[in-house]
Amino acid sequence: MTPAYAATPGGLLLVLAVMLPAAAVLAMLVLGPRHTRLVALIALALGLVVALATGIQLVRSQAALIYVLGNWQPPLGIALRADGLSVMMLAVTAVVMAATGLFARELFGLDLATADGRLATSFWILLMGLWSGLNLVFVSQDLFNLYVALELLTFAAVPLVCLDGRGETMAAALRYLMFALLGSMLYLLGAGLLYGAYGTLDIRLIASASQHGPAMPIALALMIPGLLAKAALFPLHLWLPPAHAGAPAAASAVLSALVIKAPVVLILRLVADIAPPGSAAVAGQVLAVLGAASILFCSVMALRQERLKLMIAYSTVAQIGYLFIVFPLAGVGDGTAPWGTIAWTGGALQLTSHALAKAAMFMAAGIVAEAVGHDRIRDLGGFGRVLPLTATTFGLAGLSLMGIPPSGGFIAKCLLLTAAAIGGHLWLALTILAGGLLAGGYVFRVMDRALATPAEPLLLRKPIPLRLELIPLVLAMLAVALGFLPLEPFGLLQIGRPDMALAVSP
Amino acid sequence: MSALALTSASLFGLCGAALVGIGLFCIVGHPDLLRRIVGFNILGAGIFLVFGAVARRGAAMGLGGDPVPQAMVITGIVVAFAATALAVALLRRLASLTGSASLDAAAPAPPPRSDA
């Protein structure tokens, strides 16, 4: 019998993607606080190279990259596998991480007290841990391994939230931790039930099972809400606004851009790969309802926020909603392959462009808060005159969130809207349009302040170096550059997808 | 023999389910953070018991016990321990900063706020 997984040439790259940040953490602990920054920056540079090499290898081989740990085949062993979606996420993660690293270096450098202090050291260690966890979520094929990866992610993300040690952020971090743990427990219970029914934890082996007992729906009903709690989809978003708004700017950027995407990607895999068609259709409907509610509800909330960072945090919850309305639009559960549809491409592009735009926006907000000393939107009148590059960053990132051309967000929403129009999902089409309008409202509120000329010009608390302003600008421009992608399904996302038909394992 | 194994597996499962229920109740219903953390541990214990039941059922195939759920339980306990440690550390810090062991006093969120 041929094994379910055969290691492919580039497979070792996946191990490298996971282990490189972990090795960096070890190196930091060994070398001591004075070298954390250097180690982190080296790891970030290497990580970019690894992500690039993974992408090249994937495109060249036109097949998923696979690595089987210790050559133990599932169900006993653990396999790492990267298809088009995984590689896209690896690449986005590497880019956002690298930008965050550079941004943090400049930001901590602003204040000599924090340059190499405890806060910075903790930040670098946690950032590396976070990265390792993210990469593991994107490449792992084993449900329990994924659980460990999600926990690693949470344990790195929670301290990032309360890095500044204020009581307010402590409370936000605890709220985040407790709710995420509740979610993980539900997920773990579901994974255990699946193991009991199928005797394996491997996603592909479970998906290839020909018969599904009652364990499958129960397990999915536990795992999906558990993951939703971690993704903070409305109405489970209680922890996100205070946590993301309270974290330091560099941490908010990765939290909002990447960390909440990990459970989302996992939900995509569960619903599109594992769930039997009937369940997938139901899950798709439920998730789409929640996603649409998230878009509308949290956009209104974003519109009503007084503080810039809270506004951006609510916008994150709203933008996550677009990822969940993909399911019915891509026809998940009606027997067709969803990954070849324009809606799937639109969803993937929304994932990417939101990651870039939101990271840029949080960094821009961080610069404003650093320069002005507060982030009350009302009192930011004229910040475009003193921080023109940051205001431009905010505007460009805003274009992508609003879905205004040319931007990645526009292509994403255009594809989703087209899918909705063709599929006759009028309510989803209206939701997408209304979401764009509301996003326009909250971006406009800030841009209006940026362009204003107040009677007393805004005073900068401290000068902001050009390099600091350039980093988010580059991210925002990348989000805009995604708008030059063609309006059709990407080939990349289909690599490694259609081979779901596997022999049923013993 | 098999009847005995089934009973014990079912017992494990039922106990696990009961613990999961108690744990969920503790986590959702209690405003006190320490209780929530304890509730989380009870929930975890319940889930590990369910895993034990799963392992027993695997044992029906003739093995002494399926090793995979056992490995998962051990890893899970480690993760749960780490989570508890992190939560307690944060809680201690919060209590020393605000003098309160619940989230409500320190929560910066909108005014009408009365957990539980």
Add this chain to the structure above:
Amino acid sequence: MSAAASATGLLLATALLAPLVLAAACLSRAVRARMPGLLWLAPMPALLAAGLLPAGTAIAFPVPFRMALALDQPGAILLGGAALLWSAAGAYAASYLRGKPGLTAFSVWWLLTLAGSLGVLIVADIAGFYLLFTLASLSAYGLVAHEQTDAARRAGLVYMVLALLGEAFLLFAFVMLAAGQPDPNPLIRDAVAALPGSPMRDGIVALLMLGFALKMGLIPLHVWLPLAHPAAPMPASAVLSGVLVKAGVIGLIRFLPFEAPLPAWGAVLATAGILTAFGGAALGVAQRRPKTILAYSTVSQMGLVAAILGAGLAAGDASAPGLAAYYGVHHTLVKGGLFLAVGVAFASGGSRRWPVLLLTGLLALSLAGLPLTSGALAKLAVKPMLGSGVLSIAVSLAAAGSTLLMLHFSAVMISETADNPPSSAPLGESLPWLAIAAASLLIPWWLYPTLSGGALASAWSLPSLWKLVWPMMLGVGVFVSAGRFAGLAGRVPEGDILVLAERQAPRFARLPAAIERLDGRLRLWPVAGLVLLGLVIWLGGGFLMAA
């Protein structure tokens, strides 16, 4: 592609790219300082393209820009007029805004709006159209809110909300239009050719009309226009009112299927147009500020253009786009000239005042169709298409309304400038104005034979003159007999029904407040925990039912 063809294509591309390049050049400190003086140059390639290139010139941008440009007759006519006005207004702006703060930002918004508003006239693919339309719409906010007064900020807010709403209508319409096409970004021509047979036809046409009517300011979607156009600085008002509303006109021209009649939709558009023509004039008469009166006049004139297009759509008359464009270019030049005239007249006093006011009055009455002016030609050109039914009479009566409104405008101008100190406007302002005024009087004569199909001589004939004169006489008669507009003026607030809507604002604010309260509840820990468990049960139940 031959060398000549590629050269003409490149000129077309330059028309779009030149202002964008100038805007990008503002990054350089040295260029930035000189930019206001260069604004008049930005639309020159477009002017050359409109004048020199034959209809049918086309160019497709290389991948990944996926934009196609093409010049056709209506596009070229509107492009020429728009480029002229942008150029003159740019020269005017350099003098008008000299030494004022925020010039760089103004220049950048100006150039971006310029690129969008000219590009939209020549773009041939749907995504490109949406991109340029959006560029023009959003950048114009910078012009509207430039002066940062309370009125300007309110106008900017209203403008932005409605512009985004229009964008949403159009995006949905475009997506549905493109959905049936093999190419994900089809040419507008191809998509519109398939429109009459589309299963979503009525939805698409309705959304297109809503989106473009918002831009044109058809009643009741006109509320932003009387706020935004007067709030901007004088030269910006001229291009907003003269050129930007034409983005809606070109949209209707490009996206409505004039080859295949849609009688019901044509009637809807024509009715909305006629109502707007009368409503705009009626509301304008109740206004007091010259720029607001002009803005209402734009509303009224756009109503006429919509009526022309509606009649064309109802009859499946393929000549309607050309005639609408001809009417449009007349309005572009005259309305632009009038806004500049307000600025020049406000700066003129003493003996210099009367020549200025005289020319202003001539331009104003041109809108009403004074014989021998461009307005007369435009009205004569469209007459045959309107036939002799109700629509024709309604359009003639609307000319009476225009006469009334323009007499009111002239009267207001005379009284507003009465106390000016004796001085004259700087040459940098009066020369561009004179150029536009001259262009508005001459260019339509040049275009008339190709568009109306009739010889110029027919424009002099007695019956033609009578068709023009009787509505004007009616207007004059009403103005003289009911010369009590002083009592009426100021009775209707600027933005009319918007003010009524704003009074209801506290009610509208209740929903967001309720949402905020609900959010506070949902984010309570026990509630969120129960919701999570409820979700488990919901999903589980759903799965078991499905299985």
